[in-house]
Amino acid sequence: MHDLTDKALMLKVKSGDLDKLGLLYERHKKRLFGFFYNLGNNPSISEDLVQNVFVRMMKYRGSYTGEGSFTAWMFRMARNINYDHHQKASKFRITSGIAPEEVQMEAEGLSDGLEKEEDTRILNRAMAKLSQNEREVLVLSKYRELKFREIGEILGCSEGAAKVRVHRALKELKRTFLELEIV
Amino acid sequence: MDKEQFEIQAMEYLSGAMTDERKLDFEKFIGEHPNFKIELQELQDTLEMVKTMDAPEPSAKMDTVFFSSLSEEIGRQKAKQIDIGFLRYLWPVQKSQWILGLVVLCLGLAIGYLLNDQKGPEPIEVVTQDDETESMRQKLVLTLLEQPSANQRLQGVSEANKFEEADEIVIRALLQTLNNDSNVNVRLAAIESLTNYVDRPEVRQGLVQSIPNQESPILQITLANLMVALQEKASVEPFKELLKEKKLDTTVKKKLQNSIESII
Numbered sequence: 001m002h003d004l005t006d007k008a009l010m011l012k013v014k015s016g017d018l019d020k021l022g023l024l025y026e027r028h029k030k031r032l033f034g035f036f037y038n039l040g041n042n043p044s045i046s047e048d049l050v051q052n053v054f055v056r057m058m059k060y061r062g063s064y065t066g067e068g069s070f071t072a073w074m075f076r077m078a079r080n081i082n083y084d085h086h087q088k089a090s091k092f093r094i095t096s097g098i099a100p101e102e103v104q105m106e107a108e109g110l111s112d113g114l115e116k117e118e119d120t121r122i123l124n125r126a127m128a129k130l131s132q133n134e135r136e137v138l139v140l141s142k143y144r145e146l147k148f149r150e151i152g153e154i155l156g157c158s159e160g161a162a163k164v165r166v167h168r169a170l171k172e173l174k175r176t177f178l179e180l181e182i183v
Numbered sequence: 184m185d186k187e188q189f190e191i192q193a194m195e196y197l198s199g200a201m202t203d204e205r206k207l208d209f210e211k212f213i214g215e216h217p218n219f220k221i222e223l224q225e226l227q228d229t230l231e232m233v234k235t236m237d238a239p240e241p242s243a244k245m246d247t248v249f250f251s252s253l254s255e256e257i258g259r260q261k262a263k264q265i266d267i268g269f270l271r272y273l274w275p276v277q278k279s280q281w282i283l284g285l286v287v288l289c290l291g292l293a294i295g296y297l298l299n300d301q302k303g304p305e306p307i308e309v310v311t312q313d314d315e316t317e318s319m320r321q322k323l324v325l326t327l328l329e330q331p332s333a334n335q336r337l338q339g340v341s342e343a344n345k346f347e348e349a350d351e352i353v354i355r356a357l358l359q360t361l362n363n364d365s366n367v368n369v370r371l372a373a374i375e376s377l378t379n380y381v382d383r384p385e386v387r388q389g390l391v392q393s394i395p396n397q398e399s400p401i402l403q404i405t406l407a408n409l410m411v412a413l414q415e416k417a418s419v420e421p422f423k424e425l426l427k428e429k430k431l432d433t434t435v436k437k438k439l440q441n442s443i444e445s446i447i
Contacts, residue, residue, distance in 0.1 A: 037238040046238075046241070050245060120236075171229075
């Protein structure tokens with residue numbers, strides 16, 4: 001089983017067994033796609049950004065040491081890619097297309113579905129109103145398998161600071177959500 | 184407890200990262216401070232809401248692009264390894280030996296030029312793929328052949344041509360494409376690709392069996408030409424069946440009759 005951990009697979013990629021990157025891709029593609037999508041990128045851009053993460057993993061595989069969590073390493077890369085994309089997009093005034101808050105989600109039921117849909121719409125709008133850092137920390141906190149220590153690793157801060165940041169971002173989201181709900 | 188301590192402990196509590204003892208202490212503190220209790224409840228609700236954030240499924244195109252670029256990268260890597268290996272092999276050779284080698288090479292080239300009998304050099308194909316690349320390519324071919332876009336399916340057939348020796352799965356996928364693909368160009372490309380393996384009985388059989396499935400005149404003629412070239416007697420019967428079709432193009436009809444005669 002040890003041979004199949006993310007860390008072991010990435011170390012194999014590092015030693016030239018590039019085929020193993022396919023396994024890592026299959027394992028993490030959905031989560032990475034969700035990360036970019038929930039940060040406000042449209043589906044097509046989110047897919048491109050997922051590709052970029054793996055291109056960068058391939059490019060910088062030599063620098064992978066196997067220390068720390070693989071997921072934290074991957075999300076740190078994803079975070080930088082998202083930042084670079086938005087820097088470039090604002091420089092060239094590229095619009096990111098349809099953001100999640102504008103995407104019409106499929107109705108799941110009738111009245112229940114409509115209410116849920118409305119909440120989702122407001123939640124997406126509230127997320128879009130938060131700062132980039134707040135959005136990131138909230139999207140990361142949604143993944144159960146990510147510990148605060150790893151979130152700290154991704155954000156480049158201590159575990160305690162990560163907890164404070166998630167707490168404050170949640171409060172800000174709640175405030176914004178209520179504001180939008182009243183409007 | 185100050186504000187920051189509460190912020191930290193609240194997150195620990197909500198994520199279930201607290202020990203039982205600390206959890207009891209925290210719950211006691213919350214019970215004594217209604218303001219913090221309300222804040223904790225609000226935090227919990229918001230956290231639950233964040234967890235419900237959804238995302239659509241990524242498209243199949245994302246997989247195609249990824250596996251295609253990974254396959255290319257693996258190919259490049261193998262080629263690079265061969266280059267490095269070759270240079271390492273040459274490394275211990277002395278300078279004088281290099282010069283001597285160069286002189287011999289020039290001499291060989293001059294003699295070769297003089298003796299040139301106008302025959303072109305035999306093409307040498309450097310085979311760099313190994314099992315891994317072949318397996319990646321197989322995945323890529325199968326994924327591409329299932330794509331809704333005809334261009335991508337054509338790309339899939341062209342990837343299939345890169346196999347040194349395609350395995351049974353790829354052959355089956357190509358035959359399936361030949362029989363069922365909606366696009367004539369893709370079906371034509373599949374025939375072309377399958378001609379690389381006509382020495383295999385299952386391919387010849389598959390090609391013969393596909394004759395009744397073809398409605399396009401260009402495909403019927405291409406298959407007729409191929410069967411004549413292969414002198415495949417088993418194809419006579421399906422061609423005769425095809426000739427009974429009323430809608431058959433007259434040019435195709437003539438071609439099939441000629442083909443049957445040539446095969447018999």
